[in-house]
Amino acid sequence: MRRNPINIELLEVEEPGVETGCSDWLPSREREMQPLGFAAPQSHEDWSNAPAITTQDVYRLAAELAQMREQISQQLTEIQQKLSQRREPRLRWHRTKPDRKDTGQRVLRFLPADLSPVSDAIENSKAIFNRPPDPSDDLALRCSQETWRRAIKILTDHALTVWEKAKAIIRAPVISAGPDGSVDLYWTAEPYGLLLNVPADPTQPATYFGDDATNPDSNRTSGKLNSSKLIDPGVLMWLAHTAEQ
Amino acid sequence: MSEPWPIEQIPDADLLFMRVHRNDIQNGQPIPGVFKNRGEGEQEGMSTDWSSYSTAEQTKLRATKPAWRGGVIQMGVGHVRKIPRQTVEHAPLLVNRAHTNVKGPKSGSVEGTQARYLFMKVWRWAIRYEGDASASTAA
Numbered sequence: 001m002r003r004n005p006i007n008i009e010l011l012e013v014e015e016p017g018v019e020t021g022c023s024d025w026l027p028s029r030e031r032e033m034q035p036l037g038f039a040a041p042q043s044h045e046d047w048s049n050a051p052a053i054t055t056q057d058v059y060r061l062a063a064e065l066a067q068m069r070e071q072i073s074q075q076l077t078e079i080q081q082k083l084s085q086r087r088e089p090r091l092r093w094h095r096t097k098p099d100r101k102d103t104g105q106r107v108l109r110f111l112p113a114d115l116s117p118v119s120d121a122i123e124n125s126k127a128i129f130n131r132p133p134d135p136s137d138d139l140a141l142r143c144s145q146e147t148w149r150r151a152i153k154i155l156t157d158h159a160l161t162v163w164e165k166a167k168a169i170i171r172a173p174v175i176s177a178g179p180d181g182s183v184d185l186y187w188t189a190e191p192y193g194l195l196l197n198v199p200a201d202p203t204q205p206a207t208y209f210g211d212d213a214t215n216p217d218s219n220r221t222s223g224k225l226n227s228s229k230l231i232d233p234g235v236l237m238w239l240a241h242t243a244e245q
Numbered sequence: 246m247s248e249p250w251p252i253e254q255i256p257d258a259d260l261l262f263m264r265v266h267r268n269d270i271q272n273g274q275p276i277p278g279v280f281k282n283r284g285e286g287e288q289e290g291m292s293t294d295w296s297s298y299s300t301a302e303q304t305k306l307r308a309t310k311p312a313w314r315g316g317v318i319q320m321g322v323g324h325v326r327k328i329p330r331q332t333v334e335h336a337p338l339l340v341n342r343a344h345t346n347v348k349g350p351k352s353g354s355v356e357g358t359q360a361r362y363l364f365m366k367v368w369r370w371a372i373r374y375e376g377d378a379s380a381s382t383a384a
Contacts, residue, residue, distance in 0.1 A: 136312035137266045141278045176269075176276035178361075179352035184277045186365070195277055195362040199353060209359040213366075222355050 059233055062161050066230040069160065111156060117172040118159050122152055125175035128183070141177035144200065151175065151183035151198040154206060157230045158239055168243035189242035194221070196235065210238045250337035253297075257323030260296035260371075261333070261345060262304040266315040267374055275318060280364040281351050288336070290346025293320075295335060299343035301371035307341065316374030324367040328360050 111119050129145045152175075159170050171189050173196075178184040181200030187193060187210075194210030205227060211220035221234045265275045282289050294304045301317040308315075322333050331349035338344045350357040 131268070134268060136310045136314065137268050138310065139283070140266070140268060141276075141281075174271050174274075174276060176271060176278055178278040179281035179357075182278075182352060184361075186277050193362065193365075195358055195365070197352070197358045197361075204353070207355045207358040209355060209362045211362075222359060224355060 055233075058165075059231065062165060062236075063229060063231050065164065066157055066161055070230070111160070112163065114169055115159055115163060118155065118170065121172035121175055122155070125152075128175065128177045141179070143177040143181050143183050146202070147181060147183050147198060147200050148175075150202065150206075151185060151196075154196065154198065154225065155185055158232075158235055161231050161236060162240050162243060166240055166243070168240055170239045171242045187239070187242045192238065192241040194235070194238045194242065196225075208232075208235055212241075249339070250342045252335050252337065255295055255297070255322050255333055255335055255345065257321070257326060259322045260319045261293040261322060261325065261347070262296065262299060262301050262343075262371055263291070263293045263318050263320070264304060264308055264313075264315055265318055265374070266313065268315075270316065270374055273373075275365075275368065277361045277365055280361045282348075284346075288346070290334070290336070290348040291351065293345045293347055294341070294343040295345045297343070298337075299341075304343075305372055314374070316370060317372040318368040319371040320364070320367050320369075325364075328363045328367075330356055331360055 125148070128141075129143055129148050131140075131142075134140055155173065155175075162168050162170050171187055173185040173187045176184050176186070178197050183198045185194075185196040185198070187195075191213035192210065193213070194208060196206060196208040198206045205224040207222075207224050209220070209222040221238050223232070223234050225232050225235070263279075265279050269276050269279045280291060282291055284290065284292075294307070296319075301319065305315075305317050325331055325333055325347055328349075331347055334346050334348055336344050336346045349360060351360050352358075
């Protein structure tokens with residue numbers, strides 16, 4: 001992919017006496033270079049001194065990627081709305097499901113077809129906030145559409161990240177109403193399992209717990225989701241365990 | 246209301262029975278949300294029946310709504326007590342000597358989520374719900 005060149009004048013720090021060895025190297029004010037995510041080593045010594053890519057780097061990049069995806073998704077939605085208002089032909093989205101008119105559809109991200117089990121689970125889970133009152137069930141578990149949306153966003157963010165980074169497809173969770181108006185996402189893929197609970201109060205963090213049945217005392221994960229981060233490393237790692245092999 | 250029945254100690258080897266409404270069953274299993282507390286104060290807890298004074302069928306028949314449909318699950322008392330911060334307390338009612346509360350957090354915290362995750366590992370069907378046509382007792 002071609003990137004817009006940037007003037008090296010804004011980046012370069014001249015070191016007197018250092019020769020590049022390139023006879024056709026242009027004067028600094030005329031040079032252009034391509035922006036890179038990491039500094040490109042120029043020699044063997046540079047390679048040995050180059051910082052290793054850490055797990056934190058990977059998580060940071062994953063978070064940035066998810067954020068970019070979210071922005072693009074929003075922009076596409078806005079474009080679609082504008083086109084609809086002008087009564088022009090609608091854009092053809094690569095959706096895993098046909099368009100639905102209900103408001104819950106808007107929360108569905110543009111999931112790849114490979115993630116259709118997750119898309120199907122999301123579609124089927126709309127019943128948990130659309131369910132009509134059942135007089136035989138006075139203790140029925142209920143949740144709001146808003147809480148369901150937050151849960152689905154967490155699910156799709158993590159499913160897409162696992163798919164993009166590891167080309168793995170997470171199993172579809174059981175999506176159900178939980179206690180006190182919360183929403184549960186429950187995965188079982190022996191020997192691994194995970195329960196993630198999204199509370200009704202949007203100011204409270206989602207919590208999760210999972211373990212490995214073959215070694216439950218020492219191989220487990222638990223914690224609270226940081227609302228400022230789209231992806232939680234603990235959840236991400238456990239969902240990768242549950243991915244289809 | 247505990248009188249007139251005495252409160253007794255429940256052995257680890259006994260069972261607890263609990264009704265599960267058909268709306269709370271997915272893919273033939275109860276959803277994690279069925280493990281929740283009811284009531285307030287001293288009475289707050291997950292309502293179950295102790296096998297010493299109730300059968301699974303009697304627990305099913307205690308559903309107050311005539312149109313109620315669902316199954317009954319069972320949990321070993323010892324297994325429940327191994328779940329962190331969960332306690333099993335006999336709380337007999339005038340009309341139900343078997344009534345037992347499972348106390349401890351089940352929502353709003355990591356501990357609550359952990360507890361419900363672990364409840365999902367210890368339940369078994371006592372009376373499986375198989376639709377409105379029939380129901381059978383599990384082995």
